[in-house]
Amino acid sequence: MSGFIPVRVTDIRQVTPVIREVSLQSLGTALPKFSAGSHIQVLLPNGKRNAYSLLSDPLDTRHYRIAVRHQENSRGGSRYVHEQLQVGDELRIAPPANLFPLHNEAHLHILLAAGIGITPFMPYCTELLRRGAPFELHYAYRNCISDAYVAQLRDLLGERLHCYDSPQRRLDLKHVLSNRPLGSHVYACGPQRLLDDLHQQAASLGWSDSRIHSEAFSAAQSGQPxxxxxxxxxxxxxxxxxxxxxxxxxxxxxxxxxxxxxxxxxxxxxxxxxxxxxxxxxxxxxxxxxxxxxxxxxxxxxxxxxxxx
Amino acid sequence: MSTTTKQLPTSVPRYYSGEPSQLATHHLMVSQGRGCTEQARICASLNSSAVPMTHLSLSDYPSSAELQRAMLSILREATVGLRIYLLGNEDFIWPLHALARVAGLQPEEIQVIPSASCGHAIYCVHCSTTQHGALDSPHTCTECGVVLEVRQHFSRRLGAYLGVCADARQPYAQARS
Missing domain, CATH: 3.10.20.30 (Beta-grasp domain)
Incomplete structure (x- = not known):
């Protein structure tokens, strides 16, 4: 694995009661540019090492931004970020890698985010706006709990943003996926249940698998020693x-x-x-x-x- | 020399049976001719499936270009769920395949079903003509007369196998003894 990059925490912002945004600045040379959907591994001082999607503009080589949700069953990573990490702390990160890239053949990008699953779509929106590519973002969240960046996205995206404030308004996958033009691709980031529902609903509407791109919330869970x-x-x-x-x-x-x-x-x-x-x-x-x-x-x-x- | 499917280079297309997709919400069949038994079988099975089927046949259009225009106007209005079935010679179906890809169809949403009757399309790299012939023996170009070795190198853009001068010491037709 290529070398780790030393960074300093330059800002910590409480975005919602359960989501913290952390800005990281390189201690050495400029940070690598990345492609929308990339993540970095963050090596925390407590020995935990977790992967987080990058939120920032892919072309910004001065700062990386990540957002971390406080997990009730945290093994120590998200709890450390929420309770101990301070501005000025020095950390190491692994260079960005992308397991959830944009599909360049798509004529219409349909983005589905649930809760903290919004994170990879922040640079997606930046990049798609820059390209002038047709897209829409469907964002399901709980008001005042997991509604990170809603106001910012509303300003940025206007009618491209569709909000589903659970439980008042539910994300209706059948409605989102019906009667879409031939070049449509769908991207989803959220809990496994959303991804399972998406695959099932998409298949019943004739979507082939290669039009469906997803990233699960994935992190190790504790267990028995x-x-x-x-x-x-x-x-x-x-x-x-x-x-x-x-x-x-x-x-x-x-x-x-x-x-x-x-x-x-x-x-x-x-x-x-x-x-x-x-x-x-x-x-x-x-x-x-x-x-x-x-x-x-x-x-x-x-x-x-x-x-x- | 015998080659099994496994040993074929990746550029050589594999063709499948032409069974209608179970996932489709609409079928579109585009064929070069009418009436061959394979086509009749696929047409019948598409017609008997539960979703609507549209059939375009080259015989109903004055030219390939007109047929391609008709196909594109259907694809422009089409929605995700469409499956397309292309039947005919390789040099008829592969340009349609390229158009369907540009229109937004995924490779697994397109079935190409070549007609077995008229051999394979061979593209002479020396005079740029496409012609029909067999793959397993040298082919004399009908246009420039060069004896071509037909490579296991298929161009999806042209819908043809590339034919290259078989004997570098005889690069011209008139030099043949």
Whole structure:
């Protein structure tokens, strides 16, 4: 993995009661430009390392901005950002990577955001406005809780913005997807339930899969502690309840390539020879799960794990 | 030399059966001719599916250009859910495929069903003419007379396999002994 970039926190803004926006400035040279939909990994001083979508203008190389929702079942990442992170703190980030890019062939971009799922669409809107490309944003949120950037988006987008203030007004996927011109593509970011509903509704209206692009909220969840043995480096590691296997490997100095840290990109696929796995990823096929696991989200259970590392 | 489907280079198109898509909300069939058995079968199965079907046939238009215009005006008004079925020679269906892609259809929403009868289209890279012939033997260009080796290199833009001079020592027709 390419080198980490040292950054300083230059601003922290409470956007809603549960969402904080953090601005980061490079300590060295300019930050890399990125493509809309990119995320960065943030290495927090407490050892947690999470991926967050970039909010800022893709061409802004002075600052990156991310927004973090306070998770009730936080393993320490979002809680740290909300309770301990201060302006002036120095952090390290990984360079941007994009698992949710714009589809350049589309004639009409239909963006669906739920709650904090608005984040990748902030640079989408900047970029699509710059290109003059036809698009619309459908944004479902809870008023005064997860309604980040609504006023700003209303000014920026005018009639392109469609708001669904839950539970008064529900996002009607059938209405959004019906009678759309041939070059339409839909992009969704939100909880898994929204993505499942989208796939089901789109299929029933004749949308093929290649028109549907989605990004799940994906992060490791806690579980039971377990232990693993590493075959090649002859180590034994204990993984605590609120630590992911990937974090435990990194703490022991075992680098595994990774991008999303949420079980979707497939980068950290690791073989195992023995043991029982609680698979929590959205990447591996049932066949692959017999010999591989995704250490960013999946955990050992039952018989101890022996990893091919 | 025998080649299985697995060994074909990625530029060589694979063709499928022409079964109507179960997801479609509308079918559009565009055919070069009328009446061949394969076409009749697909037409019948599209007609019997639960969603509407439109059929354009080259025989109803004065030229390919007029047929393409008619297809484009349908695609301009069409909505997501349309599936399109292109039947005819490879040099008839692939330019239509390109138009459908530009109009916003995804590759899996387009079925190309070549007619088996008239061989494959071969494009002579020396005189830029497209002609029909077999893929497995040298082909003498009907226009410039060069003996062409037909490469396993298919141009989707032209709807033809590229034919290149088979013997570099005999680059012209008149040099053949």
């Amino acid at each position: 377990f232990s693993v043995q590493l075959l090649r480096s002859r180590q034994q590691l204990n993984v605590s309840a609120d630590q992911s296997l990937l974090e435990a490997l990194e703490a022991a100095g075992v680098e595994v390539p990774n991008l999303c840290r949420g079980g979707v990109c497939g980068q950290c696929q690791t073989g195992y020879l023995q043991g029982d796995v609680e698979h929590r990823d959205h990447f591996l096929s049932p066949d692959e799960k017999a010999a591989s696991l995704m250490p960013c989200v999946s955990r050992g259970c039952g018989q101890p794990l022996l990893l091919d590392l």
